[in-house]
Amino acid sequence: MIRIVLPQHLRTLARVEGEVTVNVDGAVTQRSVLDALEARYPVLCGTMRDHVTQKRRPFIRFFACAEDLSHESPDAPLPDPVAKGAEPFLVIGAIAGG
Amino acid sequence: MSSVRVLVGTRKGAFVLTSDGKREKWDVSGPHFAGWEMYHVKGSPADPNRLYASQTSGWFGQIIQRSSDGGKTWETPGGEKVPGPGEMPSGASNKFVYDTTAETGKPLTTHQWYDGTQHPWEFKRVWHLEPSLTDPDTVYAGVEDAAIFRSTDGAHSWHELAGLRGHGTGPKWQPGAGGMGLHTILLDPKNPDRIYIAISSAGAFRTDDGGTTWKPINQGLKSQYIPDATAEVGHCVHRIALHPSRPDVLFMQKHWDVMRSDNAGDLWHEVSGNLPTDFGFVVDVHAHEPETIYVVPIKSDSEHFPLEGKLRVYRSRTGGNEWEPLTKGLPQRDCYVNVLRDAMAVDQLDSCGVYFGTTGGQVYVSPDAGDNWAPIVHDLPAVLSVEVQTLQ
Numbered sequence: 010m011i012r013i014v015l016p017q018h019l020r021t022l023a024r025v026e027g028e029v030t031v032n033v034d035g036a037v038t039q040r041s042v043l044d045a046l047e048a049r050y051p052v053l054c055g056t057m058r059d060h061v062t063q064k065r066r067p068f069i070r071f072f073a074c075a076e077d078l079s080h081e082s083p084d085a086p087l088p089d090p091v092a093k094g095a096e097p098f099l100v101i102g103a104i105a106g107g
Numbered sequence: 108m109s110s111v112r113v114l115v116g117t118r119k120g121a122f123v124l125t126s127d128g129k130r131e132k133w134d135v136s137g138p139h140f141a142g143w144e145m146y147h148v149k150g151s152p153a154d155p156n157r158l159y160a161s162q163t164s165g166w167f168g169q170i171i172q173r174s175s176d177g178g179k180t181w182e183t184p185g186g187e188k189v190p191g192p193g194e195m196p197s198g199a200s201n202k203f204v205y206d207t208t209a210e211t212g213k214p215l216t217t218h219q220w221y222d223g224t225q226h227p228w229e230f231k232r233v234w235h236l237e238p239s240l241t242d243p244d245t246v247y248a249g250v251e252d253a254a255i256f257r258s259t260d261g262a263h264s265w266h267e268l269a270g271l272r273g274h275g276t277g278p279k280w281q282p283g284a285g286g287m288g289l290h291t292i293l294l295d296p297k298n299p300d301r302i303y304i305a306i307s308s309a310g311a312f313r314t315d316d317g318g319t320t321w322k323p324i325n326q327g328l329k330s331q332y333i334p335d336a337t338a339e340v341g342h343c344v345h346r347i348a349l350h351p352s353r354p355d356v357l358f359m360q361k362h363w364d365v366m367r368s369d370n371a372g373d374l375w376h377e378v379s380g381n382l383p384t385d386f387g388f389v390v391d392v393h394a395h396e397p398e399t400i401y402v403v404p405i406k407s408d409s410e411h412f413p414l415e416g417k418l419r420v421y422r423s424r425t426g427g428n429e430w431e432p433l434t435k436g437l438p439q440r441d442c443y444v445n446v447l448r449d450a451m452a453v454d455q456l457d458s459c460g461v462y463f464g465t466t467g468g469q470v471y472v473s474p475d476a477g478d479n480w481a482p483i484v485h486d487l488p489a490v491l492s493v494e495v496q497t498l499q
Binding site (some may be wrong): 019 | 141170
């Protein structure tokens with residue numbers, strides 16, 4: 010079971026509170042986790058990755074285990090603690106404000 | 108007794124304002140989708156309980172919301188939570204993909220960038236949603252970068268009417284400072300095959316075959332801010348309006364100039380007349396008087412606020428050229444707000460109501476066709492769009 014922390018706007022959109030969890034068959038990667046997340050919550054399609062190119066949206070970043078994974082290959086394995094559900098996969102929006 | 112429902116899109120959410128036919132006391136509902144930019148909210152003429160809303164964000168992209176109960180509850184068509192593992196999503200209502208097929212999409216890959224080079228077409232957001240006049244499940248979307256999409260399944264899925272970008276001038280289109288948005292969609296109530304659209308800053312276009320083929324309709328426009336003032340395309344059209352009883356007569360607020368066409372856009376002539384400035388964004392037509400039109404003059408393209416700090420709507424009862432200022436109830440000093448292109452609307456009550464919203468967060472109503480004005484709300488986020496439904 011993979012734990013995912015979404016920014017507030019996406020939690021509102023998906024109508025969830027707190028962390029969400031998904032199951033991934035096979036390798037646990039950014040792509041497989043986000044695919045599972047979007048399949049569970051289709052309203053999130055296009056909000057983190059471009060519909061067509063599947064590239065990460067510019068103001069979105071991915072973190073886990075205190076590491077910035079935003080620029081890692083989407084097919085690289087995520088850290089073991091994420092794969093085992095010990096640590097969450099964080100979806101972070103760029104800070105807005107003055 | 109009749110009532111009205113005003114749909115307001117703002118920089119930080121949507122609001123629904125309701126009143127009875129007197130339009131004196133108002134209930135305010137919202138913010139809906141708090142924190143998101145709500146570019147446009149509009150109801151279906153065929154089913155007033157069916158609303159569509161464009162919800163956007165620089166972070167998270169485009170969302171399309173739909174209501175089937177007049178805005179009490181909302182849904183994202185096709186974006187509902189999947190009940191269990193293994194069940195695939197039924198659709199993605201926010202998926203706007205340009206047509207690049209060889210048959211209909213070629214060669215729609217680039218348009219002109221600010222520096223004159225070619226730039227890839229990139230979807231950014233939906234500026235305007237125009238529900239069909241007859242079918243609640245059919246709705247058109249005007250998007251940035253400029254294109255028109257249509258859904259026939261209640262916004263579950265969208266398909267580009269690629270003949271617009273593909274008719275020939277697409278590679279010459281260039282964004283204005285606010286982006287290259289398709290912001291106006293007018294459906295001809297007498298001819299279902301005819302649609303008018305406008306793009307900043309490419310100009311106005313028309314289809315006479317239901318959206319398959321399109322042509323520019325910019326003859327007569329003169330824009331001193333482009334290299335060829337009378338070019339076929341490149342004019343920064345801000346808004347077009349028509350009266351349903353006379354859909355061949357069009358009124359346009361251009362970047363500068365208020366224009367009129369009496370032949371479905373084939374030829375335009377200027378009707379700015381005695382306006383103190385003919386820059387502005389909105390233009391609209393009285394519900395029952397096809398020759399009565401409204402604009403809100405803005406000082407200039409570099410100073411987006413009313414002249415002399417006085418917020419004045421101008422009305423012409425002669426289809427242009429002769430204009431009178433309407434000021435009763437509007438601030439006449441120290442007012443430096445703007446009124447954006449989709450932020451004016453009229454209701455259908457016997458005494459036609461006129462509405463507009465400002466970047467200062469006010470929404471004003473005149474229940475008597477512009478003679479007297481009052482604020483419905485003072486302090487919303489910056490208003491992007493105003494639409495009105497007249498309910499029985």
